[in-house]
Amino acid sequence: MSHPLESIFRPKSVAVVGASNAPEKYGYIILKNILEAGFQGPVYPVNPKATDILGRPCSRSIADLPAGVDLAVIIIPAKAVPQAVAEAGQRGIRAAIIISGGFAESGNEGAALQRELVEVARRSGVRLVGPNCQGVNNPYHGLCASWPLLTQRGEIAVISQSGTVGAALMDWASQERLGCAAFVSLGNRSDIDETDLIDYFAQDAPTRAIAAYIEGVKDLDRFRRVVTDCKKPIVVLKSGRTAEGRRAAESHTRSLAGRDELYTALFRQLRVHRADTLEDLYDAAKVLAYLPKPVGRRILTITSSGGSGILATDWAEWSGLTIAPLPGPVAGQLRGLLPAHCIIANPLDLTGDGTATLYRRVVEITAPHVDYQVIIFGDPILNAAEVVTPGAPQLVIFLGGADVERQERERMHLKKVPVFPTPERGIRALARLFAFNEVAT
Amino acid sequence: MTSPSLPTDPSRWLSEPDALRLLSTYNLPVIAHRLATSSQEAARAAQDMGCPVAAKVVAPGLIHKSDVGGVRLDILTPDEAAAAFAAMCDRVRMQDPAGAIHGILIAKMAAPGTEVIVGMVRDPQFGPAVMFGLGGIFVELYKDVVFRLPPLSMAEARAMLMEVKAAPLLTGYRGQPPRDLDALATCACIVARIAEEHPEIHQIDLNPIIAYERGCVIVDAKILVHG
Numbered sequence: 001m002s003h004p005l006e007s008i009f010r011p012k013s014v015a016v017v018g019a020s021n022a023p024e025k026y027g028y029i030i031l032k033n034i035l036e037a038g039f040q041g042p043v044y045p046v047n048p049k050a051t052d053i054l055g056r057p058c059s060r061s062i063a064d065l066p067a068g069v070d071l072a073v074i075i076i077p078a079k080a081v082p083q084a085v086a087e088a089g090q091r092g093i094r095a096a097i098i099i100s101g102g103f104a105e106s107g108n109e110g111a112a113l114q115r116e117l118v119e120v121a122r123r124s125g126v127r128l129v130g131p132n133c134q135g136v137n138n139p140y141h142g143l144c145a146s147w148p149l150l151t152q153r154g155e156i157a158v159i160s161q162s163g164t165v166g167a168a169l170m171d172w173a174s175q176e177r178l179g180c181a182a183f184v185s186l187g188n189r190s191d192i193d194e195t196d197l198i199d200y201f202a203q204d205a206p207t208r209a210i211a212a213y214i215e216g217v218k219d220l221d222r223f224r225r226v227v228t229d230c231k232k233p234i235v236v237l238k239s240g241r242t243a244e245g246r247r248a249a250e251s252h253t254r255s256l257a258g259r260d261e262l263y264t265a266l267f268r269q270l271r272v273h274r275a276d277t278l279e280d281l282y283d284a285a286k287v288l289a290y291l292p293k294p295v296g297r298r299i300l301t302i303t304s305s306g307g308s309g310i311l312a313t314d315w316a317e318w319s320g321l322t323i324a325p326l327p328g329p330v331a332g333q334l335r336g337l338l339p340a341h342c343i344i345a346n347p348l349d350l351t352g353d354g355t356a357t358l359y360r361r362v363v364e365i366t367a368p369h370v371d372y373q374v375i376i377f378g379d380p381i382l383n384a385a386e387v388v389t390p391g392a393p394q395l396v397i398f399l400g401g402a403d404v405e406r407q408e409r410e411r412m413h414l415k416k417v418p419v420f421p422t423p424e425r426g427i428r429a430l431a432r433l434f435a436f437n438e439v440a441t
Numbered sequence: 442m443t444s445p446s447l448p449t450d451p452s453r454w455l456s457e458p459d460a461l462r463l464l465s466t467y468n469l470p471v472i473a474h475r476l477a478t479s480s481q482e483a484a485r486a487a488q489d490m491g492c493p494v495a496a497k498v499v500a501p502g503l504i505h506k507s508d509v510g511g512v513r514l515d516i517l518t519p520d521e522a523a524a525a526f527a528a529m530c531d532r533v534r535m536q537d538p539a540g541a542i543h544g545i546l547i548a549k550m551a552a553p554g555t556e557v558i559v560g561m562v563r564d565p566q567f568g569p570a571v572m573f574g575l576g577g578i579f580v581e582l583y584k585d586v587v588f589r590l591p592p593l594s595m596a597e598a599r600a601m602l603m604e605v606k607a608a609p610l611l612t613g614y615r616g617q618p619p620r621d622l623d624a625l626a627t628c629a630c631i632v633a634r635i636a637e638e639h640p641e642i643h644q645i646d647l648n649p650i651i652a653y654e655r656g657c658v659i660v661d662a663k664i665l666v667h668g
Contacts, residue, residue: 261588262590269589
């Protein structure tokens, strides 16, 4: 049984309405991105004034499109959009991504136009993403109906009321070779909203965690129901927390930002993680998507950098984690293995002698005695990627390793082990797994 | 659950006896109290419930009772209660000659404990929200309050109590006995239920509730009703 939003994420064929030959226009950029992301089905540019765009023959109108197109990406002046959506419905197209701006965000006239658009879409049986949005990217389907061109596959689904904020997240994840499960820019949310998308990603196979930037929840009752049913972790960055911020949110996407402390209550009760910053949103999503749930709070830090170990310890203490002492026999075993100047305690400081081989031995020996290992690589440690195990209760932090760090981080990300750039960001993210008192103190 | 239907005037604060009566029907632990309409009744009330008592004027339209001398605490004898009745009526009449006085509420002085606040506000977007905080500077200066959206389970209410920064004051700070968290959580749950069963109630302030090692008592209650 397929989800109602399937034609947005996994269309068989796509039309780009308002495709353009001018490289600076979104009608060109989006068509190019869809082609270059490796979309497997037919792609049809629609433009009455062009014969072909990017080597693809152009349809003069939506009515001229061949049968079987299930998604339209629309990038034409706002006033022409309702008519285009009506034609799309007549041609059997079930979903449209409206990139065009000039709707509710632009004043009363635009708001009226948006109401007309929604009415037409409903009558025509077309579901809408947008308007005023940055599109949809599903790297598992070669569908980059968005910008920039990003194709790295991962396990974090990104939902964003701001195109840029969401794209930034996906960009970071791409650059780190961790990737995303999908990216959706909601824009004005005239039809499809964050709740519809949570409902979709809850059943989307590649998605392991959902990260959302929103300025307000559109339908609180439905949000509660859908989030309650969603088995995957969700982290939300909700802006408009101050009086001035609320005002800005209202003019940005016409969102009712609402009382912040009540959002805190709502998220808390629904077991939705709340991020404070964009970085925090990304870090939390990484932990929630890739790391296993802990069975207890005892952590052991293994580091080659004393300072980083202390920073991690401070943050762990502030986060309510337990800095577990090493059991006597384990300490004895390590004493026999490690050079005399290593500090056998928690943090366990391997100092400059921390090679990958040594790390691996120490990780093996100590793993049975703690609930989570915090592994800090604080030097250019070659083959660090071979120390860590996907799906194991290990939080990995890498810093001060320059080119080796970048190479090893990429290797770790390709094997689905998330890497954090600083002790504080890593531990703060790790603490997410212990939120909501799911783990005994 | 049945509860008394409330008056349907436009938006207004319930009188304190009405507010306490409503809370009592939900089995909330309200302070022992009685409305006196004469000096003699005031003395009798003090006698019956045992001193020390407090006296508070009950006059519709009088929001800031203490500003006009409408509150007296630590009354030690029934005679003092009778005298307070007369003096208080005089003072309030002097301030507001046209205002009606329904009587003087004689209430038992609560033993010292930890002051907390349980409240409810109805938000246009979220609907009812239950609030919890510790009394005094914790709410006023530090804004150290947490909210929950009904329905509220006991587990969720307990978690709410522990979420305020001042929570250690409830769990045995500096040799103090721990406070009865279940009693406070029960108050929060009942306030959530009142909010659901009484859509006409717009705001509830139980401020303060005095929390003890066992149990708690609501000393002051304000309820805002929309007509």
